[in-house]
Structure formats: structure tokens, C-alpha cells
Amino acid sequence: MPAADRRFGELSGGQQRRALIARALVAEPRLLLLDEPTAGLDPAAQARFYDMCCTLQRTEGLTLIAASHDVDVVARHADTVLLVDRTLRALGRPGEVLQSSQLDRVYDFPHGHVHPTDPGGQGSR
Structure with missing residues (x-):
């Protein structure tokens, strides 16, 4: 059906x-x-x-x-990213916000570095 x-x-x-x-x-x-x-x-x-x-x-x-907790999807599709951990930790373009040091502090474990291919998204890890 x-x-x-x-x-x-x-x-x-x-x-x-x-x-x-x-x-x-x-x-x-x-x-x-x-x-x-x-x-x-x-x-x-x-x-x-x-x-x-x-x-x-x-x-x-x-x-x-x-x-979203999917960093890869955020890097590919977001124009602006708010990184939140009970409070705003970072705000900006994916390439600025999705840096290893910031993600490490929020998620409390090492992440791979995220490299958007353009300022608005469409990136890869």
C-alpha cells in the first residue's frame, strides 16, 4: 500500500x-x-x-x-553556525566555527578538522 x-x-x-x-x-x-x-x-x-x-x-x-549534531552536514549546508553548549560558544561561518579546538571543548573529544569548500557550506572533513 x-x-x-x-x-x-x-x-x-x-x-x-x-x-x-x-x-x-x-x-x-x-x-x-x-x-x-x-x-x-x-x-x-x-x-x-x-x-x-x-x-x-x-x-x-x-x-x-x-x-544538528552532524558536523559534516552543517559544514556542507549551513550559511551561519551557532555552536551551543548550554550557552553560545561560537557564531559565524562554518569555516570559522567548526574548528577542531572549538569542537573539542564542546564535545570533549578530538574531532577532525572541518574544511568547507566555500564560505557558505559545501565542505568536507
């Missing part, structure tokens, strides 16, 4: 997440606040989600604020 024909409770976790995101987008918001928006999504669905967000930002002026 197609997902569209099933009740919400019968959907997988990833399908439920996509349905909730779609529901939020139907209202054509100017600002979208999300907590770990791609949790439970497979890698292909994660890529589609972030591609869609970039398109909506460009074409509709959507502002997306998302909480």
Missing part, C-alpha cells in the same frame, strides 16, 4: 519525519525551526531534504534554523 494511503501511525519513522516536514512546508512559512530534521532518514532522503531546503531558500526566501 502506498504511504499516501496509510495512517500516520502505520508509516515508518523516516516516512513520518518526511510527512511532518511536508506538513510544515504546506503553510509556506518564511521561517522553519527544526530539531534534527533528518534523523531517521536514509542518506538519499537526507540529501533530497537538504537540496529541497537550498532550493526553497533560493526561490522562496525560506530561512531554516536547524539543530
Whole structure:
């Protein structure tokens, strides 16, 4: 049975997440606040989600604020990063904020150095 024909409770976790995101987008918001928006999504669905967000930002002026622990995703897609550990630790471009020393202090273990390929994201580790 197609997902569209099933009740919400019968959907997988990833399908439920996509349905909730779609529901939020139907209202054509100017600002979208999300907590770990791609949790439970497979890698292909994660890529589609972030591609869609970039398109909506460009074409509709959507502002997306998302909480994420995935440093690689943040480096690739964020324009601005807030590094928070009970209080604001850093604010700026991904290449400025996602430095090993800052992440080490917040996460209390060594991280690889993150190198965005451009100032707005699209980076790699």
C-alpha cells in the first residue's frame, strides 16, 4: 500500500519525519525551526531534504534554523553556525566555527578538522 494511503501511525519513522516536514512546508512559512530534521532518514532522503531546503531558500526566501549534531552536514549546508553548549560558544561561518579546538571543548573529544569548500557550506572533513 502506498504511504499516501496509510495512517500516520502505520508509516515508518523516516516516512513520518518526511510527512511532518511536508506538513510544515504546506503553510509556506518564511521561517522553519527544526530539531534534527533528518534523523531517521536514509542518506538519499537526507540529501533530497537538504537540496529541497537550498532550493526553497533560493526561490522562496525560506530561512531554516536547524539543530544538528552532524558536523559534516552543517559544514556542507549551513550559511551561519551557532555552536551551543548550554550557552553560545561560537557564531559565524562554518569555516570559522567548526574548528577542531572549538569542537573539542564542546564535545570533549578530538574531532577532525572541518574544511568547507566555500564560505557558505559545501565542505568536507
